[in-house]
Amino acid sequence: MDSTKEKNGNYKDDLLLRMGLNDNKAGMEGLDKDKINKIIMEATKGSRFYGNELKKEKQVNQRIENMMQQKAQITSQQLRKAQLQVDRYAMELEQSRDLNNTIVHIDMDAFYAAVEMRDNPELKDKPIAVGSMSMLVKEILADYDPNFLAMSLDEAYLNITKHLQERQNWPEDKRKYFIKTGNPLENGIAPNTMLAKVCSDKNKPNGQYQVLPNRQAVMDFIKDLPIRKVSGIGKVTEKMLKALGIITCTELYQQRALLSLLFSETSWHHFLHISLGLGSTHLARDGERKSMSVERTFSEISKAEEQYNLCQELCSELAQDLQKEGLKGRTVTIKLKNVNFEVKTRASTVSSVVSTTEEIFAIAKELLRTEIDADFPHPLRLRLMGVRLSSFPNEEDKRHQQRSIIGFLQAGNQSQSAPRCILENTDKDQFLKSLEMSHKKSFFDKKRSERKWSHQDTFKCEAVDKQSLQTSHSFQVLKKKMNENLETSENSNNSQIFTCPICFREQRSISLEAFNKHVDACLDGPSISGTSNMFSHSHASSTEVNKKENVYPSFSQSEKQDYETHQRNSEINFIELPETEDNPAKAESVDALSDKHSKEECASLPSKPFNIEKCCQNSSSTVSLEDIASLSRQESSQPYLQALVCPVCNLEQKTSDLTLFNVHVDVCLNKGIIQELRKDKVNLANQPRENTKSTDNSGRVQKTATKPKRPGLMTKYSASKKTKPNNSRHTLDVFFK
DNA sequence: GCGGATCAC
DNA sequence: TATGGTGATCCGC
Numbered sequence: 001m002d003s004t005k006e007k008n009g010n011y012k013d014d015l016l017l018r019m020g021l022n023d024n025k026a027g028m029e030g031l032d033k034d035k036i037n038k039i040i041m042e043a044t045k046g047s048r049f050y051g052n053e054l055k056k057e058k059q060v061n062q063r064i065e066n067m068m069q070q071k072a073q074i075t076s077q078q079l080r081k082a083q084l085q086v087d088r089y090a091m092e093l094e095q096s097r098d099l100n101n102t103i104v105h106i107d108m109d110a111f112y113a114a115v116e117m118r119d120n121p122e123l124k125d126k127p128i129a130v131g132s133m134s135m136l137v138k139e140i141l142a143d144y145d146p147n148f149l150a151m152s153l154d155e156a157y158l159n160i161t162k163h164l165q166e167r168q169n170w171p172e173d174k175r176k177y178f179i180k181t182g183n184p185l186e187n188g189i190a191p192n193t194m195l196a197k198v199c200s201d202k203n204k205p206n207g208q209y210q211v212l213p214n215r216q217a218v219m220d221f222i223k224d225l226p227i228r229k230v231s232g233i234g235k236v237t238e239k240m241l242k243a244l245g246i247i248t249c250t251e252l253y254q255q256r257a258l259l260s261l262l263f264s265e266t267s268w269h270h271f272l273h274i275s276l277g278l279g280s281t282h283l284a285r286d287g288e289r290k291s292m293s294v295e296r297t298f299s300e301i302s303k304a305e306e307q308y309n310l311c312q313e314l315c316s317e318l319a320q321d322l323q324k325e326g327l328k329g330r331t332v333t334i335k336l337k338n339v340n341f342e343v344k345t346r347a348s349t350v351s352s353v354v355s356t357t358e359e360i361f362a363i364a365k366e367l368l369r370t371e372i373d374a375d376f377p378h379p380l381r382l383r384l385m386g387v388r389l390s391s392f393p394n395e396e397d398k399r400h401q402q403r404s405i406i407g408f409l410q411a412g413n414q415s416q417s418a419p420r421c422i423l424e425n426t427d428k429d430q431f432l433k434s435l436e437m438s439h440k441k442s443f444f445d446k447k448r449s450e451r452k453w454s455h456q457d458t459f460k461c462e463a464v465d466k467q468s469l470q471t472s473h474s475f476q477v478l479k480k481k482m483n484e485n486l487e488t489s490e491n492s493n494n495s496q497i498f499t500c501p502i503c504f505r506e507q508r509s510i511s512l513e514a515f516n517k518h519v520d521a522c523l524d525g526p527s528i529s530g531t532s533n534m535f536s537h538s539h540a541s542s543t544e545v546n547k548k549e550n551v552y553p554s555f556s557q558s559e560k561q562d563y564e565t566h567q568r569n570s571e572i573n574f575i576e577l578p579e580t581e582d583n584p585a586k587a588e589s590v591d592a593l594s595d596k597h598s599k600e601e602c603a604s605l606p607s608k609p610f611n612i613e614k615c616c617q618n619s620s621s622t623v624s625l626e627d628i629a630s631l632s633r634q635e636s637s638q639p640y641l642q643a644l645v646c647p648v649c650n651l652e653q654k655t656s657d658l659t660l661f662n663v664h665v666d667v668c669l670n671k672g673i674i675q676e677l678r679k680d681k682v683n684l685a686n687q688p689r690e691n692t693k694s695t696d697n698s699g700r701v702q703k704t705a706t707k708p709k710r711p712g713l714m715t716k717y718s719a720s721k722k723t724k725p726n727n728s729r730h731t732l733d734v735f736f737k
Numbered sequence: 738g739c740g741g742a743t744c745a746c
Numbered sequence: 747t748a749t750g751g752t753g754a755t756c757c758g759c
Contacts, residue, residue: 154746296751
């Protein structure tokens with residue numbers, strides 16, 4: 001489907017034509033900036049789409065201009081040196097040229113099938129829609145190459161080298177294979193994928209083209225080939241190369257030294273491959289998926305509430321798609337396109353994987369909120385919204401996690417604690433899963449654990465959750481940011497009032513050092529967290545108990561009490577349990593609970609075995625460390641709490657889902673950092689720069705009250721029906737010999 | 738990691 | 747004539 005490639009319209013010319021300025025042969029470059037901006041404004045009145053196209057074109061022109069300036073500064077000596085280097089690489093490539101394979105590229109025009117599918121999603125699983133390619137043709141393709149590579153519904157590569165060898169012994173009448181499809185089909189035969197792809201485009205429609213497997217044939221084929229025909233060279237690259245006088249592959253080869261100086265290594269390597277007629281000779285299977293997303297275009301939506309709803313719907317769709325493939329990821333990205341066609345993406349990465357609607361939405365919502373807030377009081381006038389999930393853990397990540405778990409279990413065995421009986425008496429997988437859940441501790445927990453473990457020489461716990469320690473990245477960023485802020489404030493003013501980001505108390509008139517100590521103390525906190533609790537039962541040493549007593553040197557007594565209450569609130573909040581008869585939800589105050597718990601913990605030292613059976617009876621389907629810890633507490637008939645207060649924003653979260661809550665904490669944290677960084681960026685951008693040409697070519701245009709023209713195919717998001725195009729099918733019989 | 742851009746289909 | 751949706755990758759911070 002390269003039709004779009006050829007038909008990409010020249011919006012500039014079109015607009016100039018409409019404005020009666022088309023006699024300006026010099027084009028945009030020949031106009032001064034005011035005129036350009038005026039044109040953009042005019043264009044935007046008529047069509048925001050054109051306006052944005054012009055803006056983008058201007059940016060590309062700027063890139064080209066920069067490139068030309070760079071080119072002008074290249075000395076002949078640099079060029080000679082580059083020539084040597086490039087030619088050395090070209091020689092290597094030449095030597096590795098492989099002409100022994102026969103690759104076929106099949107290109108079917110499945111456009112109509114695609115349209116059909118889009119408008120009748122219910123057909124998706126039926127043979128009629130996909131059948132033309134996948135049901136009918138795929139089997140045939142497999143005859144030629146069982147390992148053929150399907151690029152999409154309508155496109156595939158075959159390596160028929162082996163087939164051809166076998167085929168030589170076939171009787172004549174068997175050497176023809178007819179394919180009858182409802183769609184046109186093109187194919188090309190060449191020694192590598194790049195050439196094969198170009199070939200299939202050569203004799204369209206329904207053509208076949210072959211490049212013989214000898215160097216001369218390849219070079220002849222390449223000689224006058226416009227670079228734009230090659231996969232990977234798009235509109236922009238074409239334009240940039242054109243500015244350097246490069247249109248054909250021959251010219252691309254001639255300018256190879258210059259290109260190595262103007263483009264990235266990846267790019268000029270790619271260029272060199274093309275200009276030598278080289279390409280992939282084996283069909284590499286696609287690796288693992290890197291991301292998954294949903295996005296939707298609609299007529300303008302400006303109300304924040306609708307935008308949040310939309311966002312949630314998208315998250316829900318995404319979550320369903322993710323579930324089909326069993327994927328979970330750490331990075332959520334939202335994409336926004338406003339009515340002026342300006343696209344923005346905003347991403348946030350959390351410390352543990354997410355996959356449910358609620359988890360994804362918790363992150364996406366905040367990203368969206370940040371954007372809405374940034375433009376306040378103006379609404380975001382959106383025409384598209386998308387949500388993407390990425391940063392899927394790779395196999396190594398998973399193995400690493402497994403190792404951590406196994407290591408943890410072994411560590412548990414070595415010590416005299418209860419997990420031994422877990423391995424023997426319970427479903428191991430279940431327990432592994434529960435441990436996986438324990439990765440979803442909030443970063444505060446992780447940080448506490450990290451610090452605690454580093455002090456516990458007697459407890460060989462390093463295998464537990466190396467990942468948790470590493471994933472406290474967000475924390476590192478926060479702390480770094482904090483330190484930066486502190487440093488600057490210290491430099492400017494010695495009597496700054498610091499607000500501790502952990503306990504949210506203002507620290508007046510104290511030195512930076514004292515403040516840091518305070519923050520560290522806050523981070524260490526009382527070690528009665530739910531997570532570390534189970535270890536405390538069997539491992540807490542007397543030194544650690546002593547440490548607890550001396551941990552807040554800079555607190556007044558009342559402060560200390562307040563602080564402890566706050567901390568206990570946060571910490572105990574991590575406990576989550578289903579309500580059972582044994583475990584009434586009503587009950588004692590937080591303080592009473594904490595005190596009681598604390599005392600009991602001390603009393604139970606040094607070791608208290610678990611009752612794992614009770615664990616299994618009472619816990620919900622998945623058992624986390626938190627659950628185990630709280631269950632052990634439950635043995636002493638203590639209640640649990642469900643009010644979750646975010647330690648970052650300090651607001652109570654209306655959820656009883658631990659994972660969700662932890663996602664919230666991560667997001668809250670990210671948000672703070674992002675806003676800080678943005679502030680810095682804005683400040684930076686506002687500073688006048690010397691000797692720097694302003695690259696701000698945003699060409700911001702008037703916001704007019706005129707309602708945008710409703711695009712034909714688009715409907716309001718909530719509406720499910722779409723107009724059906726007139727899709728008369730091509731009916732052509734196609735064959736290849 | 739983030740965000741903008743480019744490219745393919 | 748005039749788009750939309752999904753996914754990958756690159757580059758410069």
